[in-house]
Amino acid sequence: MNAVEFRADRDRPHLLHLVADQVIQATIDLDDPTYLDAEYMQRMTYLIDAITPTGQPLRTFHLGGGALAMARYIAATRPRSYQQAVEPSQEIIDQLRRYAPLPRGVKVKIRTGDARTQLEAAPENCYELIITDAFNGARVPAHLTTIEFLQQVKRVLSGGGHYTVNLCDGGKLHYLKSCLAGMAEEFDHLTLMAEPAVLRGRRYGNVVVCAAETALPEDDMRRRAAGAPFPCRVVSGSELAKLIGYAKPFTDATAQASPPPPKTWREH
Structure with missing residues (x-):
């Protein structure tokens, strides 16, 4: 990754865009850390806000750091939360500390390195929430x-903990289905959130998947999704099983990165 920088928004100077190779990777609001520009991040908050009351600290492990938009949201809505973020790019971390430092009192430990390596080094039963939002360029790394990998996620999650991941796919969704098959094999409960057009294979886009060993707050998530400016579908149970079909989970021997987005695509 080259040419990493933060750029102020032309119309709203308090918005900073993290730009890498001339592509906006993330956006943060320095005045309002609860503002999340990306729709997939907003959908992740449907899970977070449903499982943990506002104000209650939440031990969170972020696999993928970027501009720390989600970490800022959790710190603002749940003060005293302990958070750790893994970011492979030292250049991004340097730019972050220089131009968009975290507010005083926000506890987010940032580590440089590979997300899986840091996950494997983490102690058992350590985090209540693990968020994977990691990309190599525009693709989710295969490993x-x-x-x-999912077995390590389960090992590090505390009892009753939750896992959520941002995935991307389009067309026949072969990649997504294999990811879902693995998560369904490792976790007792699974739910996804996505735009209907993505699930129908009509366009490439983000899919947020949530998993846990205990029942997920699906009704609450559906209410939040239905009231959003850009509503999405919440899929679980038999409907999700039908989507997965006969897909086989990825293993370390068969792993694939997510398919590249079309040139005209901009993540939501």
Whole structure:
């Protein structure tokens, strides 16, 4: 990754865009850390806000740091939360500390390195929430969707903990289905959120998947999704099983990165 910088928004100077190779990777609001520009991040908050009351600290592990938009949201809505973020780019971390430092009192430990390596080094039963939002360029790295990776996620999650991941796919959704098959094999409960057009294979886009060993707050998530400016579908149970079909989970031996987006695509 080259040419990493933060750029102020032309119309709203308090918005900063993290730009890498001339592509906006993330956006943060320095005045309002609860503002999340990306729709997939907004959908992740449907899970977060449903499982943890506002104000209650939440131990969170972010696999993928970027501009720390989600970490800022959790810190603002749940003060005293302990958070750790893994970011492979030292250049991004340097730019972050220089131009968009975290407010005083916000506890987010930032580590440089590979997300899976840091996950494997984490102690058992350590985090209540693990969020994977990691990309190499515009693709989810292959080693962050396999059965072996998911087993490490389960090991590090505390009892009753939750896992959520941002995935991207389009067309016949072969990649997504294999990711879902692995998560369904490792976790008792699984739910996804996505735009209907993505699930019908009509366009490429983000899919947020949530998993846990305990029942997920699906009704609450559906209410939040229905009231959003851009509503999405919440899919679980038999409907999700039908989507997965006969797909086989990825293993370390068969892993694939997510398919590249079309040139005209901009993540939501």
